[in-house]
Amino acid sequence: MSTFEVPTVDITPYVAAGTTAEKAAVAAAVDAACREVGFIQITGHGVDPAAADGLASAIDDFFALPLETKKQWVRPAAENRGYTAPKSETLALSLGVQSETRMKDFFEAFNVGSAASDYPDIALLAEHYAENTWPEIAGFRERIDAWREEAGRVARTVVAIFDDALGLLPGTIEALAAHPIEVLRMNNYALPDGTTVELDEDFIGMGEHTDYGIVTILWADQAKGLQVLHGGEWHDVSPADGALLINLGDLTTRLTNEQWLSTLHRVKPPIHVVDGIGTIQRRRSAAYFFDGDAEATVGPLPGFVDDAHPRVYSDVTVDEHIQAKLRGSRAGVVNTDAAREADRVLNALS
Numbered sequence: 438m439s440t441f442e443v444p445t446v447d448i449t450p451y452v453a454a455g456t457t458a459e460k461a462a463v464a465a466a467v468d469a470a471c472r473e474v475g476f477i478q479i480t481g482h483g484v485d486p487a488a489a490d491g492l493a494s495a496i497d498d499f500f501a502l503p504l505e506t507k508k509q510w511v512r513p514a515a516e517n518r519g520y521t522a523p524k525s526e527t528l529a530l531s532l533g534v535q536s537e538t539r540m541k542d543f544f545e546a547f548n549v550g551s552a553a554s555d556y557p558d559i560a561l562l563a564e565h566y567a568e569n570t571w572p573e574i575a576g577f578r579e580r581i582d583a584w585r586e587e588a589g590r591v592a593r594t595v596v597a598i599f600d601d602a603l604g605l606l607p608g609t610i611e612a613l614a615a616h617p618i619e620v621l622r623m624n625n626y627a628l629p630d631g632t633t634v635e636l637d638e639d640f641i642g643m644g645e646h647t648d649y650g651i652v653t654i655l656w657a658d659q660a661k662g663l664q665v666l667h668g669g670e671w672h673d674v675s676p677a678d679g680a681l682l683i684n685l686g687d688l689t690t691r692l693t694n695e696q697w698l699s700t701l702h703r704v705k706p707p708i709h710v711v712d713g714i715g716t717i718q719r720r721r722s723a724a725y726f727f728d729g730d731a732e733a734t735v736g737p738l739p740g741f742v743d744d745a746h747p748r749v750y751s752d753v754t755v756d757e758h759i760q761a762k763l764r765g766s767r768a769g770v771v772n773t774d775a776a777r778e779a780d781r782v783l784n785a786l787s
């Protein structure tokens with residue numbers, strides 16, 4: 438396997454009022470990373486380590502509950518909220534690709550997100566802004582909300598960097614996010630004691646997918662499992678101490694007319710065989726999806742279509758795009774509107 442590293446960018450100049458030249462250097466590094474990889478490790482983000490500790494402990498508290506208890510918080514497939522039990526979602530269907538033999542993804546998750554009650558004065562498309570339900574765990578909501586606050590701030594900083602990196606007027610991308618769909622998905626990759634893992638290729642924590650929105654802010658354990666597709670090969674990625682990962686979503690690919698690509702990734706924890714029984718090391722992550730306003734229309738931005746770069750996507754609303762993805766991953770309805778993303782998967786995997 439070729440050596441591969443996710444580029445690291447220190448975004449301090451954007452967090453702590455750096456000089457114009459310092460910011461330009463950050464924007465140039467982000468542009469290069471987005472053109473080449475689509476995943477970046479960011480440092481200098483200014484997130485209080487106590488917020489990350491609170492997130493991690495809240496994840497531990499919730500997933501330690503018995504399965505039957507957690508199932509109280511399962512929500513309808515159309516609402517991207519609440520508990521997802523192991524083997525109930527299939528991320529590869531969000532792209533419209535799936536091997537027939539593969540078992541469903543074994544991750545379990547708990548999702549919270551921006552709710553209609555956060556924006557009482559605006560009529561919103563209800564499904565994307567469903568109210569949250571919270572488990573009865575002391576301080577759970579407070580710890581999660583503290584992390585959401587930090588992740589939201591980082592997302593807005595990152596899109597300001599994107600404007601500069603793409604040569605756009607300040608505020609161009611943020612104009613799509615006045616009341617964005619923002620979902621925090623906390624993922625737990627673990628197998629009940631005594632589970633025998635079959636050592637086949639189709640054992641998957643979370644199937645290959647691109648994220649759907651503008652950008653994702655990802656907190657993750659250092660345990661192996663996350664893999665990013667680059668140069669036709671899957672590469673293991675884990676964050677350095679205190680670093681966050683960010684990755685581009687499909688809406689940014691559409692805005693840039695594919696100058697920047699949403700990167701395919703999956704979670705495939707290594708299997709350790711002890712006495713003939715395969716086990717995995719438990720791994721946690723929390724993906725904060727910054728997805729834009731549901732009713733916003735997304736197509737290539739001015740300046741991204743010319744003779745050398747013909748328009749490759751028609752306009753879509755954030756609502757239509759995200760709904761088609763969620764019908765795939767959460768309701769098992771193959772997304773047939775993701776032909777370009779699916780092609781990228783199939784070309785890479787063949």
Ligand SMILES: O=C(O)CCC(=O)C(=O)O
Nearest residue numbers: 622624657663704722724
């Ligand atoms: O677990 C991870 O590191 C990645 C999770 C992910 O890709 C997602 O939730 O979309």
Ligand SMILES: [Fe+2]
Nearest residue numbers: 647648702724
């Ligand atoms: Fe993802």
